[in-house]
Every structure is written in C-alpha cells, then in structure tokens.
Amino acid sequence: MATKRTIRTIPRERTPMTERPVADRARTFDEVACGYSLADALRESDRCLRCPDRACVRGCPVGIDIPGFIERLGEKDVRGAYDVIAATSLLPAVCGRVCPQETQCEGVCTVGDTLEPVAIGRLERFVGDMAIAEGWSSASWTGPSGFAVAIVGSGPAGIACAADLAKAGCSVTVFEAFQQPGGVLRYGIPDFRLPNEVVDAEIDKLARLGIRFRCNTLVGRLFTIEQLIGEMGFAAVFIATGAGTPAFMGIPGESLSGVLSANELLTRANLMRARDFPAYDTPMRIGRRVAVIGAGNTAMDAMRVCVRLGAEEVTCLYRRSRAEAPARAEELHHAEQEGVGFEWLTDPVEILPDDQGSVRAIRCRRMQLGEPDASGRRRPLPVEGSEVELGCDTVVVAIGTNANPILGQTSTLALDERGYIAVDEDLATSIDGVFAGGDIVTGAATVIEAMGAGRRAARSIARYLGLGGARRADPDVRGEMLFGLAGDQRGYARVRVA
Amino acid sequence: MTSSVDPGFRVVRREDLSASAYLLEIAHPQLARAARPGQFVMVMSRPEGERVPLTIADFDREAGTITVVVQAAGKTTKQMQRDVREGSYLHAVVGPMGEPSRIDGVRKVVCVGGGLGVAPVYPQARAFKENGAYVIGVIGFRSSELVFWEDRFRSVCDEFIVCSDDGSIGIKGLVTEGIKQATARHADIDEVVAIGPPVMMRSCAELTRPLGIRTVVSLNPIMVDGTGMCGGCRVKIGGRTLFACVDGPEFDAHQVDFDDLISRLRRFKAEEQAALERWERSLAPAVTGTTG
Numbered sequence: 001m002a003t004k005r006t007i008r009t010i011p012r013e014r015t016p017m018t019e020r021p022v023a024d025r026a027r028t029f030d031e032v033a034c035g036y037s038l039a040d041a042l043r044e045s046d047r048c049l050r051c052p053d054r055a056c057v058r059g060c061p062v063g064i065d066i067p068g069f070i071e072r073l074g075e076k077d078v079r080g081a082y083d084v085i086a087a088t089s090l091l092p093a094v095c096g097r098v099c100p101q102e103t104q105c106e107g108v109c110t111v112g113d114t115l116e117p118v119a120i121g122r123l124e125r126f127v128g129d130m131a132i133a134e135g136w137s138s139a140s141w142t143g144p145s146g147f148a149v150a151i152v153g154s155g156p157a158g159i160a161c162a163a164d165l166a167k168a169g170c171s172v173t174v175f176e177a178f179q180q181p182g183g184v185l186r187y188g189i190p191d192f193r194l195p196n197e198v199v200d201a202e203i204d205k206l207a208r209l210g211i212r213f214r215c216n217t218l219v220g221r222l223f224t225i226e227q228l229i230g231e232m233g234f235a236a237v238f239i240a241t242g243a244g245t246p247a248f249m250g251i252p253g254e255s256l257s258g259v260l261s262a263n264e265l266l267t268r269a270n271l272m273r274a275r276d277f278p279a280y281d282t283p284m285r286i287g288r289r290v291a292v293i294g295a296g297n298t299a300m301d302a303m304r305v306c307v308r309l310g311a312e313e314v315t316c317l318y319r320r321s322r323a324e325a326p327a328r329a330e331e332l333h334h335a336e337q338e339g340v341g342f343e344w345l346t347d348p349v350e351i352l353p354d355d356q357g358s359v360r361a362i363r364c365r366r367m368q369l370g371e372p373d374a375s376g377r378r379r380p381l382p383v384e385g386s387e388v389e390l391g392c393d394t395v396v397v398a399i400g401t402n403a404n405p406i407l408g409q410t411s412t413l414a415l416d417e418r419g420y421i422a423v424d425e426d427l428a429t430s431i432d433g434v435f436a437g438g439d440i441v442t443g444a445a446t447v448i449e450a451m452g453a454g455r456r457a458a459r460s461i462a463r464y465l466g467l468g469g470a471r472r473a474d475p476d477v478r479g480e481m482l483f484g485l486a487g488d489q490r491g492y493a494r495v496r497v498a
Numbered sequence: 499m500t501s502s503v504d505p506g507f508r509v510v511r512r513e514d515l516s517a518s519a520y521l522l523e524i525a526h527p528q529l530a531r532a533a534r535p536g537q538f539v540m541v542m543s544r545p546e547g548e549r550v551p552l553t554i555a556d557f558d559r560e561a562g563t564i565t566v567v568v569q570a571a572g573k574t575t576k577q578m579q580r581d582v583r584e585g586s587y588l589h590a591v592v593g594p595m596g597e598p599s600r601i602d603g604v605r606k607v608v609c610v611g612g613g614l615g616v617a618p619v620y621p622q623a624r625a626f627k628e629n630g631a632y633v634i635g636v637i638g639f640r641s642s643e644l645v646f647w648e649d650r651f652r653s654v655c656d657e658f659i660v661c662s663d664d665g666s667i668g669i670k671g672l673v674t675e676g677i678k679q680a681t682a683r684h685a686d687i688d689e690v691v692a693i694g695p696p697v698m699m700r701s702c703a704e705l706t707r708p709l710g711i712r713t714v715v716s717l718n719p720i721m722v723d724g725t726g727m728c729g730g731c732r733v734k735i736g737g738r739t740l741f742a743c744v745d746g747p748e749f750d751a752h753q754v755d756f757d758d759l760i761s762r763l764r765r766f767k768a769e770e771q772a773a774l775e776r777w778e779r780s781l782a783p784a785v786t787g788t789t790g
Contacts, residue, residue: 177592177723177725178592178723179542179545179589179590179592187723187727215590216590216591216592217592218592218593218594218595218725221532221537221593221594221595222528222529222532222592222593222594223528223532243727244726244727245726245727245729245741245744246727246728246729248729248732248739250739254739255732255734255739255758255761255762256761257761257762257764257765260729260730261728261729261730263727263728263729264722264728264729264730267722267723267727267728268722268728272548272549272722273546277769277773278573278772278773278776278777279546280546280547281546281547281548281573281574281773282548282549282722283766283769283770283773284766284769285765285766285768285769357761357764404725404726404727404744405726405744405745406725406726406744409597409744
C-alpha cells in the first residue's frame with residue numbers, strides 16, 4: 001500500500017452487510033445476515049489501520065492474528081487470510097456469525113475509539129464462508145502420536161479440542177448424545193443466525209481430519225468416564241458436555257402446559273425440526289402471544305423463532321434495563337427489527353392459568369435500578385404497587401442453566417459447590433488424564449469462550465501426553481476396541497453430515 | 499457430502515402383544531451391557547421422527563440386545579407399528595438414561611404392572627429375585643386378550659396375582675385389588691414398585707400411603723432429549739421441581755404430584771390428534787390422483 005492509512009483517510013462508517021428484508025423474515029429460517037461480497041470485504045479491510053497496538057488480538061478469546069488476516073485479505077489473498085485465521089481458530093464461519101464481537105475484538109478496536117470499529121466479525125465470516133465454498137482446510141500434521149483421546153460432547157469446546165489434538169497427531173473420537181453432532185451450534189442457535197449447512201461443513205472438515213464422531217452415545221450412562229480412561233484405552237479424556245438443565249424462576253404457574261424453557265423450544269425447533277411439523281413428527285405449540293423471560297442471546301433466539309413460527313405478539317420481559325441485557329447487540333437489534341416487544345424493568349411474579357390448565361397471562365411487577373450489585377450491574381428493585389397483568393398464552397423461560405448432573409451421578413469426578421466439574425488452571429479434573437472445559441465448568445458462556453477452553457484443554461492434554469517429540473505409532477489401534485467389541489458391532493450411528 | 503449410508507440400529511425381533519402394542523428387540527451390545535432395571539432409552543425410528551422415550555423392558559447381555567415395548571398411540575408409534583419389522587433399522591437408539599432402580603436392601607417387594615407397565619417392571623422383579631428378595635408380582639389388564647408376559651413374569655415371582663377389569667382372567671378388579679391381597683397376607687412388605695398409566699400409579703400410591711409402605715413409581719412425562727437439557731419432563735416431587743430424565747424416572751410415589759403430571763402429559767394433545775388424523779387420512783386410498 002503506497003499511501004499510509006490514517007483515521008482521517010479511511011471510510012468513517014463500516015461497510016454495511018446486506019440483510020434479508022424484515023418483511024421476508026417472518027416465515028423463513030433463512031439466514032438474516034447475508035454476508036459480505038469480495039468488494040465489501042476489500043473495502044472493509046481497508047478500514048483497518050494495522051495499528052501497532054493490536055488491541056483486537058488481545059480482545060479475542062483465542063488470540064486470532066486479526067491485523068494479519070485483514071492484511072492478506074486487503075491483498076485479495078483470501079486463502080492466505082484463511083491460513084492466518086486457521087492457525088488459531090477452527091471455525092471462522094461460525095465465530096464470524098455468533099461471537100459477541102462488540103465486547104471482544106471490535107470492542108477494543110483502535111478505529112472504534114474515533115469511528116465505527118472495523119467489522120472484524122463480518123470479515124472473519126467472509127473468509128470462513130469462502131473456505132467452505134472452496135473446500136480449504138489447514139491441517140498441519142505432526143504425524144501420528146500413538147495416543148487415542150476421547151472428547152465428550154461435540155459442541156464448540158469439544159470440536160475445538162478435537163481439532164487441535166488431531167493436528168497434534170492424536171486419534172480423536174468425539175462422543176455425542178444427540179443423533180447429530182454440533183452441540184449448541186445444532187440444537188441451540190437457529191438457522192437464521194447460523195445455518196445448519198455451515199455446521200455440517202465445519203464438522204465435515206473435522207471428519208476429514210480423521211476425527212471420528214460417535215453420535216447416540218450418552219457418556220456416563222452407556223459407559224463411564226472411568227471406563228474411557230481405563231478399559232477402553234483412551235490416554236486422555238476431555239469433557240465438554242455443555243450447558244446443563246434449564247433454570248426456572250420458581251414462581252407459581254411454571255408447570256402450566258404453556259410454559260417451556262428456551263432450551264426446549266430451540267431443541268424442538270432446530271434439532272428436531274418442529275418448525276417443519278407435520279413433515280417432522282416433533283410437535284410444538286407457539287400460541288398467539290408469547291412472553292419470553294430473559295434478555296440473553298438464547299432469549300433473542302427463542303423470540304425470533306416464535307416470530308417465524310407465526311406468533312402475533314412476542315414480548316421480552318427483563319427485570320433490568322436494555323443497557324444490562326446480556327444479548328449481543330446485533331441479536332437485540334434484529335429482534336427489535338422483527339417486531340419483538342420489550343418490557344424492560346419488568347419482573348414476572350406469577351403465571352396465571354386459563355381453565356384448560358394452560359396460560360392466560362403473566363403477572364409482573366415493575367422494577368427500578370438501585371446501586372450496583374455483585375455483578376457490577378445496577379440492582380433491580382421492585383416498585384411498590386406496580387403489578388401488571390400481561391396477557392399471553394405461551395411463556396418461554398430463558399434465564400440460564402444449572403449444571404447437568406449426569407457425569408456427577410456416574411463418576412467420581414469432583415464437582416464445585418454449584419455442581420459444575422471442578423478443574424485446576426490446566427483444566428485438569430480430579431481424575432488423572434481427564435480434563436474438562438466450556439459450559440460444564442464455567443456455566444453458560446459464549447461459543448468462542450467454549451472454543452477457547454477447548455483449545456486450552458488441547459494444550460494441557462498435549463503436555464500431559466508429553467507430545468512434541470516424534471512418537472510414531474498407529475493412531476487407530478487404541479480406543480478402537482470397546483468392551484471387546486469392534487467398532488462396527490457397537491451399534492453407533494455414523495455421523496451424518498450431508 | 500459423501501458420508502456412507504448409516505443403517506442405524508437393527509431390530510432383531512418384533513412381537514405383537516396385542517392389536518395396539520408391540521415389542522422390539524434391538525441389537526446394541528454396549529447398551530445391553532450398560533442397561534440396568536428402571537432405565538430408559540430414546541428411540542427415533544427415522545430421521546424425521548420424534549425421540550420416543552421407552553423404558554427398557556429387558557436386556558440380554560449374552561445376545562447383546564435390549565427390548566422395548568411400544569404402545570401404538572400416536573402418529574409416530576403407529577407409523578413404527580406399520581413399518582418397523584424384524585430386520586428393520588432404527589435411526590437412533592440412545593441410552594441407557596435415568597437413574598437405575600434401587601434393588602439392594604429390599605427383602606419383600608410387590609412389583610405391580612398395569613397394562614404395558616408390565617414390561618418395564620419385569621426386569622425389576624427379576625433383579626429383586628436375583629438379589630434374594632421375596633417377590634410378589636401383580637399384573638393387571640383390561641381383559642384377557644391383552645395379557646402378555648404372564649409366564650415370564652410369574653417365573654421370577656414367589657407369588658403372582660393376575661387382575662383384569664372385566665374378570666376374564668385372574669381376579670376381577672384393578673391392580674389395587676391385587677396389592678390389597680398381598681398386603682393382607684404379608685405384614686412385612688418393604689416396598690411396592692408400580693408402573694403403568696398415571697391414574698393407576700396414583701391409585702397404588704393412595705392405597706399404600708396409609709399403610710406406610712414405601713412405594714416407587716416410574717414416570718414417563720413428555721421429553722425431548724432425555725439428558726436433562728430441555729426441562730420438558732419436569733415433575734413436582736414433594737413440592738420440588740425435578741427432571742424425570744436425570745433425577746428419575748423413578749420417584750417416591752407418595753411425593754409425586756400426579757395431577758401436575760397428568761396435566762402436563764396433555765400439553766400437545768391437539769397437535770398429536772391432528773398429526774394422527776392427518777396421517778390416517780394419508781393412508782386412505784387416494785380419491786383423486788394426487789402425488790402428495
């Protein structure tokens with residue numbers, strides 16, 4: 001580049017991304033954000049100052065060389081840009097879509113101090129989509145290590161760890177309880193935000209790295225963690241089972257038949273395709289008026305699913321104000337665009353039944369913000385005499401999750417006081433050779449944080465196995481025989497990625 | 499992509515127990531080894547199907563199979579009844595799920611099965627027997643033509659009582675009549691295990707409550723994943739909300755809020771009815787030359 005870029009020479013506003021018009025979204029699960037063209041990407045990459053500060057890299061949970069990939073992109077070297085990203089991140093097409101960039105890389109972007117920050121997420125997605133379309137992959141093989149590693153859970157933490165260990169020469173098997181891999185990317189995040197084809201393509205890429213996906217396998221119950229590390233011959237195990245049981249409010253009326261968790265709604269709609277009922281068997285009832293409790297990303301996803309399934313009125317109830325809402329800015333914005341109503345500073349106290357045992361209304365009290373609480377956010381306090389009744393026929397509870405109990409029930413793993421798996425700074429659990437990370441350790445977090453945990457665990461496991469030297473052996477030997485049964489006898493369904 | 503076609507899980511035997519109930523024995527050696535009485539599996543017969551929770555009615559570790567008994571009640575299970583044969587492959591079978599039954603420490607037990615509930619209570623009766631307990635079996639059906647597993651069940655029991663609503667077999671009356679007979683003869687019963695329709699389990703609970711006999715029931719609420727994730731199977735137990743899939747499926751009958759359970763089982767009644775009618779209409783000979 002001949003002329004030096006400065007804050008005064010670059011475009012002031014970020015390159016807009018084409019979005020599906022709001023009117024077209026009502027009944028379709030097609031993706032809302034349509035992505036950049038090459039021209040868009042080149043224009044936006046020109047807004048990056050390549051500043052020496054590189055705050056964005058520190059803002060990224062996995063430390064992607066962001067100015068590095070943008071530099072390549074600016075040179076129209078999309079493949080080179082992909083290689084830079086792939087050195088640290090496995091799923092650019094996913095992360096470019098679902099990371100909360102405004103609180104990570106873009107939140108600390110130098111350009112953002114003065115103008116709109118560089119649209120790093122959109123650029124990452126452009127590169128990731130191009131990689132899928134072109135079939136690029138970036139595996140740097142070190143040769144087989146001779147170690148078999150089991151990963152429990154095929155969500156973002158599990159697949160991040162799996163990919164790094166596969167690249168380090170391990171024979172990796174990923175166990176998944178559902179009939180399809182992907183974890184929250186599959187059952188949780190709806191297609192209009194992360195299309196299933198993108199998940200399929202990313203999983204397919206991992207399968208081509210030699211990673212085996214075993215679906216329909218409930219670890220803990222079908223076999224235990226101790227069996228994996230013992231008789232089944234895995235040298236190390238990474239537990240990444242993800243989010244746990246849905247939390248409920250504990251208010252009267254929550255067991256009425258019109259009340260469900262956001263997890264249930266999303267799993268029915270996304271994984272089980274209840275949105276295509278009756279072509280698919282799994283039913284779902286949305287009703288005319290839906291109240292969603294909570295204002296995180298899961299709440300936004302649930303509301304936008306309800307809009308698409310034909311609810312006439314979808315309202316978000318949140319006991320704090322918009323400023324405290326944990327959802328990603330873009331999700332909140334899209335929900336607002338799609339006509340979702342927001343009742344900020346509104347705290348549900350009771351769900352009221354109709355005469356059929358379903359929901360008639362939700363009684364709430366209004367709140368006001370007081371002094372900051374332990375979370376640093378201003379504490380919501382009830383306003384005396386402010387109770388209101390809001391009519392609705394469905395209530396979706398999206399206030400977070402508690403720890404899933406299955407591995408605690410079936411192993412000797414030490415848990416913390418909240419029931420999550422206890423780990424040390426290397427993500428090692430109380431069982432030698434067993435590591436854990438992601439939501440089952442931290443409680444609900446983001447996709448990129450889970451991936452970050454998966455990559456940290458991969459480093460710890462590589463260290464634990466003493467990898468780095470050139471041990472050569474057949475990676476397929478260990479972990480292949482389970483209970484004396486060969487792989488084809490075990491009744492696993494092979495991963496479906498088409 | 500070019501993923502090879504995955505056949506799924508093979509059905510090695512099918513047996514029709516009545517016009518509306520059928521048994522499937524499924525090859526899954528690892529599951530057969532892991533399964534314990536009281537647990538359940540999730541079955542999807544095809545990719546477009548529902549995940550159907552089914553209590554494990556038997557497991558054969560030698561043969562490497564598990565057995566489930568299915569009531570053809572809705573569209574999914576009726577379509578399975580029509581399509582799934584010996585040699586068929588099921589799209590997904592996953593489990594075992596749930597906490598196993600508590601077998602130890604019980605010296606005298608009444609195992610009660612109502613209707614299809616006979617199937618899931620059978621492996622428990624067998625486990626109690628193998629553990630040295632005195633087992634009294636009570637099975638109940640509406641009438642004699644619905645009876646199944648009578649001899650099989652009897653073979654693991656020290657005493658055996660058959661009840662039928664219409665008196666066409668055994669004693670005339672509900673399973674509670676059988677429990678009354680058992681409790682009249684034995685003052686030292688440690689536990690009653692009752693599995694069947696919710697109304698039946700509630701009657702058993704109300705019968706044993708004043709007698710102070712510990713009573714266990716297996717709940718089968720609507721669930722999606724079966725792994726604790728969706729919360730659809732939440733049940734009220736002693737005033738607490740618990741998840742049948744991971745905290746159960748067995749609970750202390752005297753603590754179960756059966757009204758809540760029965761009400762929640764009706765959540766999708768309208769959708770289920772519509773799906774069934776639509777499917778049955780689609781089976782009728784086409785009047786016009788539609789391709790759909």
